[in-house]
Amino acid sequence: MRVLRRTLIAFPAVLSLMAAPASAETLGDARVGFSAERVLVINGQSYVGRMWHMPGEQRHEQDLLALRPIFILRAGSAIGDIILPKLHTIVEFALPKELSILGEPGLLRNPVGQETVNGIATTKYEVDEKTPQGRAVGSLWVSQDGIPMKCDARVATDKGKVSTIRWELRHVKIGTQDAALFEIPRDYAKLPPERQPPHCSVCDWRDPPPGRRGARPLVSVILR
Numbered sequence: 001m002r003v004l005r006r007t008l009i010a011f012p013a014v015l016s017l018m019a020a021p022a023s024a025e026t027l028g029d030a031r032v033g034f035s036a037e038r039v040l041v042i043n044g045q046s047y048v049g050r051m052w053h054m055p056g057e058q059r060h061e062q063d064l065l066a067l068r069p070i071f072i073l074r075a076g077s078a079i080g081d082i083i084l085p086k087l088h089t090i091v092e093f094a095l096p097k098e099l100s101i102l103g104e105p106g107l108l109r110n111p112v113g114q115e116t117v118n119g120i121a122t123t124k125y126e127v128d129e130k131t132p133q134g135r136a137v138g139s140l141w142v143s144q145d146g147i148p149m150k151c152d153a154r155v156a157t158d159k160g161k162v163s164t165i166r167w168e169l170r171h172v173k174i175g176t177q178d179a180a181l182f183e184i185p186r187d188y189a190k191l192p193p194e195r196q197p198p199h200c201s202v203c204d205w206r207d208p209p210p211g212r213r214g215a216r217p218l219v220s221v222i223l224r
Helices: 012-018 097-103
Strands: 004-009 034-042 045-054 057-061 070-074 079-084 089-094 111-117 120-131 134-143 148-157 162-174 189-191 204-206 216-223
Touching: 120 148
Parallel strands: 089 189
Antiparallel strands: 004 216, 034 045, 034 162, 045 057, 057 070, 070 079, 079 089, 111 120, 120 134, 134 148, 148 162, 204 216
């Protein structure tokens, strides 16, 4: 039996931040379409990619290994899609519950001032949110249209795992995005969460190798 294994870097912070239901008091679904360069730093590991947003849906692209994965997210859905064009495969995955605290209602209830982030006027919010899933402490910068321009937070899960998350958008261009960007190819093979092999994890937080500090969130995709 031939096993093809590729390891993809997941973005649990992105997924949690951007997949929250639309609400006046919830970080997540911006009210306008836009495209941007997305800079994400998780536990010191930096990832730079592109994203496209329309109210209710998002596309994230990341150059990673040889696969160039595409992440499709939809507001209010607990399931996301990873499109692997070179493998003609779609992997469905459940958004990580451990970081769902970043989508909690009331997260933006404590504004502390106005700041401009990369040319976009924002309101800065101080965050100290505790839920059964854990606790998030830090700052968020959100535009008047609901675009989460910047995030600097520390998240501790109920199991004691602590992660530092930094997020920033650059070169933001507001406008309607092509609907085709958010479509799922119909002729691709699809692997739903319940049909993944037992040894295949789409949101597997692994400890680093000996001698290396920090933990990296990984998505392991194994196709037979």
